[in-house]
Amino acid sequence: MNQPYVVHGAAGSGSVPVEATLTLLGLPYRVVENAPWASRAAADAVGQINRQRQVPAVITPDGELLTESAAILIHLADRHPQAGLAPAIDAAERAQFLRWMIYLPAQVYSMFWVRDDPSRLAADPAAEQVISERTAQRIADCWRMMDEQVAPSDYILSDALSVLDLYVAVMSRWTPRRKVFYQVAPKLAEVVRRVDAEPRLAAFWAERMPFEGAWEG
Ligand SMILES: N[C@@H](CCC(=O)N[C@@H](CS)C(=O)NCC(=O)O)C(=O)O
Structure with missing residues (x-):
């Protein structure tokens, strides 16, 4: 369970809020840097992980693939409620x-x-x-x-x-x-x-x- 999250992402991209969340949560992670919009090679590399050829794509410590930035953010926040990075499921907000x-x-x-x-x-x-x-x-x-x-x-x-x-x-x-x-x-x-x-x-x-x-x- 001490495996890090692996974030397939790129500086300035939609992986950044995911990386920021992992940083605030204090969870170990490493970034595999590829900007799929910038080159065919980068898109091909991301495509090995995410059929959509898009970042962010996250591999969880359990080896599960997560794509779609909003889903990743909600999942991380809900999984670590003590950090208060999302309103609780029964909260007014x-x-x-x-x-x-x-x-x-x-x-x-x-x-x-x-x-x-x-x-x-x-x-x-x-x-x-x-x-x-x-x-x-x-x-x-x-x-x-x-x-x-x-x-x-x-x-x-x-x-x-x-x-x-x-x-x-x-x-x-x-x-x-x-x-x-x-x-x-x-x-x-x-x-x-x-x-x-x-x-x-x-x-x-x-x-x-x-x-x-x-x-x-
Ligand atoms: N629906 C996806 C969209 C992800 C997305 O469009 N990522 C951009 C980078 S910020 C990308 O990888 N673009 C390359 C492409 O769509 O070919 C999400 O919310 O995570």
Whole structure:
């Protein structure tokens, strides 16, 4: 049982909230670094583990394969309730927790399968350009709609940091990036700045998602 979790992932990717969660939980893990969007070789390597050729893909200490970032985050938080990284199953915030944990991959993350390679759906470069612009707009709209429907305290659901906050903090750094996010989602903006400043993750962020240069976009 002392086997580490193995996280197939990449800096800046959807594996980062998973890695951040494992860090906060103090669980041993190692990362197998492969950015499947960056090269065929990396996608092939990830494809050996996850048929979807996507990260994150996690091998648990029991040897079980987990994919789908939201499922991994909810599983880790629920498995270690003492850390308080998710509302308990009977907590008042639980339903909204599940709502937003599913909203993120369904409404936002799914746009990136298209964006990362618009030729998957577009027949020519002009159509690719339209897809790039409209998916960026759609993602901004999704952040706006989420912001309008949450009432954060220190964090999105309460005064306790949850995996939802980690998920939003990372995803909000992707297109259309933080400057747009701060404008369209001012309440969530305060939360992600708090997550960026989480002292237990300072070294982690520096390594896996550095705050350097024009990082906010
Ligand atoms: N539904 C998956 C999406 C994962 C995903 O799209 N990961 C990106 C990296 S952030 C990826 O591997 N993209 C490569 C591809 O889709 O070909 C999840 O929620 O984990």
